[in-house]
Each structure stands twice: as C-alpha cells, then as structure tokens.
Amino acid sequence: MHEVRDACHDSRNALLSQALSESRDLRTPPAIEEHLQNCEACRLYAAGLAAAPSLFPGVSQYSPSLKVRCLNAVAAADSTHDIRLGLLMAPPAALSLLAMFLAQVYFLHLMLSKVFASSPLLWVVSFAAAGTAGAAVGGLCLALLLRRHAQDNRLREVSHG
Amino acid sequence: MTRLEQTESAGLDPGVQEQEVLAELRAGERQNLGFLIDRYGADLMSYLMAITCKRDLSEDVFQDTWVRVMERIRAFDPTRSFSPWLFRIARNLAYDRLRLLRWKSRLGIGTADPEGLTIDAAASGDFRDGIMARDLTSTLIAGLDPALREVIWLRFFSEMDYGQIAEHCRLPLGTVKSRLARALDQLGRRYQNLGGIDHA
Numbered sequence: 001m002h003e004v005r006d007a008c009h010d011s012r013n014a015l016l017s018q019a020l021s022e023s024r025d026l027r028t029p030p031a032i033e034e035h036l037q038n039c040e041a042c043r044l045y046a047a048g049l050a051a052a053p054s055l056f057p058g059v060s061q062y063s064p065s066l067k068v069r070c071l072n073a074v075a076a077a078d079s080t081h082d083i084r085l086g087l088l089m090a091p092p093a094a095l096s097l098l099a100m101f102l103a104q105v106y107f108l109h110l111m112l113s114k115v116f117a118s119s120p121l122l123w124v125v126s127f128a129a130a131g132t133a134g135a136a137v138g139g140l141c142l143a144l145l146l147r148r149h150a151q152d153n154r155l156r157e158v159s160h161g
Numbered sequence: 162m163t164r165l166e167q168t169e170s171a172g173l174d175p176g177v178q179e180q181e182v183l184a185e186l187r188a189g190e191r192q193n194l195g196f197l198i199d200r201y202g203a204d205l206m207s208y209l210m211a212i213t214c215k216r217d218l219s220e221d222v223f224q225d226t227w228v229r230v231m232e233r234i235r236a237f238d239p240t241r242s243f244s245p246w247l248f249r250i251a252r253n254l255a256y257d258r259l260r261l262l263r264w265k266s267r268l269g270i271g272t273a274d275p276e277g278l279t280i281d282a283a284a285s286g287d288f289r290d291g292i293m294a295r296d297l298t299s300t301l302i303a304g305l306d307p308a309l310r311e312v313i314w315l316r317f318f319s320e321m322d323y324g325q326i327a328e329h330c331r332l333p334l335g336t337v338k339s340r341l342a343r344a345l346d347q348l349g350r351r352y353q354n355l356g357g358i359d360h361a
Contacts (some may be wrong), residue, residue, distance in 0.1 A: 006345055012346075012349070015349070016345060016346060016349075019345050020338065020341060020342055020345070021177055022322055022323065024202050025290035030361050042351040043219045044349075044352050044355070045349035045350065045352065045353045046349070047352050048301070048348045048350070048352025048353060048354075049345050049348060051301065051348065051352060052316075052344075052345060052348055053318070054208060055298055055301060055302060055313060055317075055348075056210065056211055056298075056313075056314055056318050060202075060203040060206065060207070061203075061207060061210055061216065061219065061323055062202035062203040062205070062206040062218040063204040065200045066202065066206070066220055066223060066224075067195055067199060067202060069220070069224055070223065070227040070228075071194060071195060071198070073224045073225075073227070073228050074191065074227055074228055076195060076229050076233065077228045077232070078191075078231075084199050138200060
C-alpha cells in the first residue's frame with residue numbers, strides 16, 4: 001500500500017466534484033486526464049464513480065403476482081379493520097339489545113296483567129315470550145350473516161384462484 | 162365497464178386517471194387500486210431494492226406500503242402530488258423494517274444480514290453477462306449504508322436534483338451533498354479495491 005500523493009488527492013477531489021455537479025459536464029480537465037493515464041488506482045476510482053448510475057438493475061422487479069399479493073393484503077386489512085370496528089361496537093350493541101328485551105318483557109307483562117290477574121307467573125310468561133321472539137329474530141339474522149359470509153368466501157376463492 | 166376502463170378506452174391522460182382513482186379511493190371505492198399499483202410498481206420496487214438490497218424484504222415492504230396507503234388515504238391532500246407521499250410511506254416502512262432487523266440481529270434472532278450484504282439483481286438477457294454484472298454490482302453495493310444507497314438511487318436512477326432529494330428525505334441540502342459525496346467516494350474506493358489496488 002503506497003501513500004496517497006497530492007496529485008491523486010487533487011484528481012479524486014476533482015472527479016468527485018464533477019460527479020456531484022448538477023451541470024452534467026462530462027469533460028475531464030486535461031491535468032486530471034493526464035494523471036489518470038499514469039495512475040491506475042485513480043483510473044479505477046474514476047470508473048467506480050462512473051458506475052454509480054448503472055448500479056441498480058434497469059429490469060423491473062415488479063410483477064403482476066406482487067400486485068395480486070398487495071390487493072389481497074389490502075382486502076385482508078379491510079376485513080381486520082371491520083372485525084376491530086365490530087369488537088368496538090359490540091358492548092353498546094349488547095346493552096341496547098338488553099334494554100329492548102327488558103322493555104319488551106315489561107310491556108308484555110303490562111298487557112297480560114290487564115287481561116289476567118297479576119301474578120309472578122305473568123312475569124315468567126312475558127319473559128319466555130319475549131325471549132322466544134328475540135331468539136327467532138336473532139337466529140334469522142345470524143343465518144343471513146352466515147350465508148353472506150359463505151358467499152364472500154366463495155368470491156374470495158374465485159378471485160384468488 | 163368501470164369508470165377507469167371507460168377513461169382508458171377514451172384515451173385519457175394517466176395523470177387524470179390517477180386523480181380519478183385517488184378520488185374513488187378517498188370515497189371508499191377500491192376496485193381500481195390495481196391501476197395505482199401498476200403505475201408506481203416498477204419504480205417503487207426499484208427504490209425499495211435500493212434501500213434494502215433484498216427482494217423478499219422489498220416485496221414485504223411494498224405490500225405494507227399499499228396497505229398503509231389505503232389506511233391513510235383520507236389523510237392524503239389531493240391538491241398535492243401522490244408519488245412523493247407514496248414514496249415517503251415506503252421509505253419510512255423500509256427503514257423501520259431495517260431497524261427491526263438490525264435489532265433482531267443484535268439480539269441474535271433472525272437474519273444475520275440486516276444491511277443487505279448481498280443484492281438480488283434481476284437477471285439480464287445474457288446469462289453470463291448478467292451474472293458478472295450482478296456480482297460486480299453486489300460487490301460494489303455490499304456494505305454501503307442503506308442511506309447512501311438510497312441517495313445514489315435518488316440522484317442517478319430517479320434523476321432528482323439536490324433540492325428534490327432534500328425535500329424527499331427531509332434533510333438539509335448540505336447533508337444531501339455530503340452524503341452523496343461519501344457514497345460516491347466509497348464506490349470509487351471499492352471499485353479500485355476490486356482491481357486489486359490499495360490506495361488510500
């Protein structure tokens with residue numbers, strides 16, 4: 001390993017300034033040209049600077065399969081977002097359902113007590129009737145949701161396939 | 162026929178199509194997202210490859226970028242250009258991922274090559290030339306800091322001027338210039354060492 005001479009130092013600085021210049025002036029000063037002819041190390045250094053624009057492959061690394069992968073990931077992120085939103089909405093929804101159910105039981109008991117003599121059995125009947133109606137409506141909604149979910153799955157399989 | 166297909170068949174400017182797609186995405190219609198992915202896919206992958214030097218890592222970040230774009234699309238200012246916003250998201254995600262890999266490497270878990278000491282270059286037409294070019298490229302780039310690789314890509318591949326690079330990386334102009342000078346100097350020295358000559 002030999003020491004960097006002043007001429008090498010100067011020529012490298014000049015080459016670097018030229019490479020950094022935004023004017024894109026490709027002419028190398030004659031003094032530097034002369035030095036490059038005599039110094040192999042600086043010639044290689046200059047070649048390294050000149051290689052910078054071609055360092056990254058011009059061939060595209062992007063492929064249609066990557067696009068499909070991204071679209072699937074976006075769709076999956078959407079459904080995750082929906083699930084998160086659903087979880088957030090679950091407590092207030094459960095509270096409102098409970099309030100509706102209790103209101104139903106109360107008004108049913110009120111109606112029945114006008115026809116029959118008031119007794120604790122009327123509360124049980126009201127509770128059972130409201131519960132049965134609620135279960136029927138809830139079951140219907142669940143069936144519709146499951147059907148929709150199955151349709152979505154089929155669509156997803158088709159789009160992936 | 163979707164609105165995008167109609168505009169394509171009408172031969173409209175891709176920039177106009179992009180504005181329409183962005184408006185659709187902001188309105189929650191996502192069926193034309195593929196148009197944007199196609200439009201920026203090649204450049205974005207090239208940029209991520211420049212930062213990470215790893216194809217699989219770049220693909221992961223590429224995917225995360227589009228998921229993040231869709232999460233944040235309502236925050237995008239439609240009066241501004243889309244590409245700087247997109248590339249900024251990709252840049253942040255890429256550096257986050259590299260940082261994570263570096264920590265994993267320090268803790269002794271995961272890959273032992275967080276900085277991408279090997280590069281996956283695309284195969285060129287001529288196989289032998291491709292291999293030689295790939296070896297040369299990987300040797301030259303190997304060990305360069307991701308920030309230095311990035312600045313070389315922005316200057317020479319994307320042909321940005323210093324002001325644009327500074328704005329893109331949110332760095333002072335002087336830092337951009339010194340970073341590029343450092344990157345080029347390291348390249349020159351590496352090339353020289355490849356020739357078997359030790360100089361400075």
